[in-house]
Amino acid sequence: MRIKNCRIRGREGLYDVACADGKFTEIVQHKEDSKVADDEGLNAEEFDAKGRMMMPPFVEPHIHLDCVLTAGIPHYNMSGTLFEGISTWDEYKTTQPLAVSEIKERARAALRLMAEHGVQFVRTHVDVTETSFKGVCALEELKEEMKGIIEIQTIAFPQNGIISLKNGRELMIRAMDMGMDCVGGIPHYEYTREYGLESIKFIFDLAEKYDACVDVHCDEIDDGQSRFLEVLATTAWERGWGERTVAAHTCAMGSYNDAYCSKLFRLLKDSGIRFNSCPPASTHLQGRIDTFPKRRGLTRIKELTHAGMNVALGQDSISDPWYPLGVGNLLRVLEMGVHVAQMTGYEDLSHCLDLISTNGARNLCLKDSEYGIETGKDANFILLDGKDDLEVLRFQSPVLLSVHNGKIISRKEPVRAEVSF
Numbered sequence: 001m002r003i004k005n006c007r008i009r010g011r012e013g014l015y016d017v018a019c020a021d022g023k024f025t026e027i028v029q030h031k032e033d034s035k036v037a038d039d040e041g042l043n044a045e046e047f048d049a050k051g052r053m054m055m056p057p058f059v060e061p062h063i064h065l066d067c068v069l070t071a072g073i074p075h076y077n078m079s080g081t082l083f084e085g086i087s088t089w090d091e092y093k094t095t096q097p098l099a100v101s102e103i104k105e106r107a108r109a110a111l112r113l114m115a116e117h118g119v120q121f122v123r124t125h126v127d128v129t130e131t132s133f134k135g136v137c138a139l140e141e142l143k144e145e146m147k148g149i150i151e152i153q154t155i156a157f158p159q160n161g162i163i164s165l166k167n168g169r170e171l172m173i174r175a176m177d178m179g180m181d182c183v184g185g186i187p188h189y190e191y192t193r194e195y196g197l198e199s200i201k202f203i204f205d206l207a208e209k210y211d212a213c214v215d216v217h218c219d220e221i222d223d224g225q226s227r228f229l230e231v232l233a234t235t236a237w238e239r240g241w242g243e244r245t246v247a248a249h250t251c252a253m254g255s256y257n258d259a260y261c262s263k264l265f266r267l268l269k270d271s272g273i274r275f276n277s278c279p280p281a282s283t284h285l286q287g288r289i290d291t292f293p294k295r296r297g298l299t300r301i302k303e304l305t306h307a308g309m310n311v312a313l314g315q316d317s318i319s320d321p322w323y324p325l326g327v328g329n330l331l332r333v334l335e336m337g338v339h340v341a342q343m344t345g346y347e348d349l350s351h352c353l354d355l356i357s358t359n360g361a362r363n364l365c366l367k368d369s370e371y372g373i374e375t376g377k378d379a380n381f382i383l384l385d386g387k388d389d390l391e392v393l394r395f396q397s398p399v400l401l402s403v404h405n406g407k408i409i410s411r412k413e414p415v416r417a418e419v420s421f
């Protein structure tokens, strides 16, 4: 396969790129009549990018694939709160005939939406407090089936808590025994602060035992007194687990006072942990108890980023009890994110795609060989109908080509409107 006449994000000039056997084989300056590489043994496909931008694929760092496409069953979340979302999901789990095949079908439909929008790496939470474990079985099977097309990492997610359930610890251990990749948690939802603290210790013990990453729903609440993040970061720092730890949501940081936050940032930097935020879902779910002023419910995306910490944006939901919208398009997530986090200055906008690509790759601890446009690496890339970050975000540019391991997983023609004047 050859892509001629493309920009490569982060580089000057135009390039011709060749791939073979699933790898990038040649990346050279574009010449009008040049051959990129010998045709011998190469796929005959050739694309003229006409100056459009190629970049590594988008990365979805935080979604719940076991819950996708269930909005409205058995009813919609009428208050729009996180807690009605959890209770509606509880009703779904107890009233609907759960089947592995049905969960896989919904998850696969969501993955197709994501593939269309350039996502090739996905980290999904899976509720392990659904005790039939159909969701766990479904996502573990799907993870295997999708290998080489879209890479999936699974997180053992205790939706209803670990310590607050009689058998919470056993459920987490069972899920890790079944091959899940990461240990999740929800300390702010445990019955007491002490239970939350105990859950964090348990999470890291489990991560060490299974040599797994940690990815915790942390302080997903507008309560400025919810301060499990400092415990999560300190534990990661103590155990040298920072680069393998993601603090997801940390919405309470949007309600912390500045004095506490400035002290907290020192720890966060020293710990090396990573962050995830889901702007559409959190803006929809948080601030619901406020009258006015109404909080935005987001963590400090800009401040963390400017302090040199790694923040990736994700969807959280696609049409589920927590969030009724979503089409698998991270550019929509990014557009809302840069507005609500006020990252709309030119500097931030000029590299905003980091938030849904390279930053996500770092959160997922992807291998160096599977991410980045360089000769010898896996041929994973997308071609966007735009020339740079600002244009792609502004026009919500479609992904014209998504190639994983050298194979096309999604392709789209550019759409041009005919305007009468």
Ligand code: FE2
Pocket: 062, 063, 064, 125, 217, 316
């Ligand atoms: Fe979540």
